[in-house]
Amino acid sequence: GQNIDQPTEMTATEGAIVQINCTYQTSGFNGLFWYQQHAGEAPTFLSYNVLDGLEEKGRFSSFLSRSKGYSYLLLKELQMKDSASYLCAVKDSNYQLIWGAGTKLIIKP
Amino acid sequence: DAMVIQNPRYQVTQFGKPVTLSCSQTLNHNVMYWYQQKSSQAPKLLFHYYDKDFNNEADTPDNFQSRRPNTSFCFLDIRSPGLGDAAMYLCATSDFPRGAETQYFGPGTRLLVL
Numbered sequence: 001g002q003n004i005d006q007p008t009e010m011t012a013t014e015g016a017i018v019q020i021n022c023t024y025q026t027s028g029f030n031g032l033f034w035y036q037q038h039a040g041e042a043p044t045f046l047s048y049n050v051l052d053g054l055e056e057k058g059r060f061s062s063f064l065s066r067s068k069g070y071s072y073l074l075l076k077e078l079q080m081k082d083s084a085s086y087l088c089a090v091k092d093s094n095y096q097l098i099w100g101a102g103t104k105l106i107i108k109p
Numbered sequence: 110d111a112m113v114i115q116n117p118r119y120q121v122t123q124f125g126k127p128v129t130l131s132c133s134q135t136l137n138h139n140v141m142y143w144y145q146q147k148s149s150q151a152p153k154l155l156f157h158y159y160d161k162d163f164n165n166e167a168d169t170p171d172n173f174q175s176r177r178p179n180t181s182f183c184f185l186d187i188r189s190p191g192l193g194d195a196a197m198y199l200c201a202t203s204d205f206p207r208g209a210e211t212q213y214f215g216p217g218t219r220l221l222v223l
Binding site: 087 | 214219
């Protein structure tokens, strides 16, 4: 079966750095997405990786290793507004998007 | 601004009473999706349209139907809502050709079944 694993919940301090990991086992790979979802709201697109390496976009960076079936989302200079769930999703060989259940990130002052 | 719009944002219905949720987009994307998301769970794809081609997920209950009368609009019909259908319903769009095909979401409709 296809599976996306990410931690259920993480806690970090305002101003610090946090890394949210995602591992996947899917039938084929056509890219990995990270989305942010605030409570009661829709997911918003953060990043897309299809090649190995690090993609940096402001305070957020996303890394991919296809050989390891692994990605992480790195958030720097954490702000209270970063408190949200972060969802990892992989597009498989049929271009279907397989979603993880999300990591709830709690930021403390 | 180009966007995905969902109405209503909150919908209350009675057990067994049909309900329709609507989605519209100004992005001119050719693919539209309907997801169901329950608390602390991954979004679950119900169906999607590539242009007018309808694609139903194998495990989507028959109770759920969809219509896409034109590029801009898509509807989700729940014929006889049960208590287990209470959830957030998310509409998303993406653009062909296949590749990144980032999905852009509307704000969602939260459905409550009494």
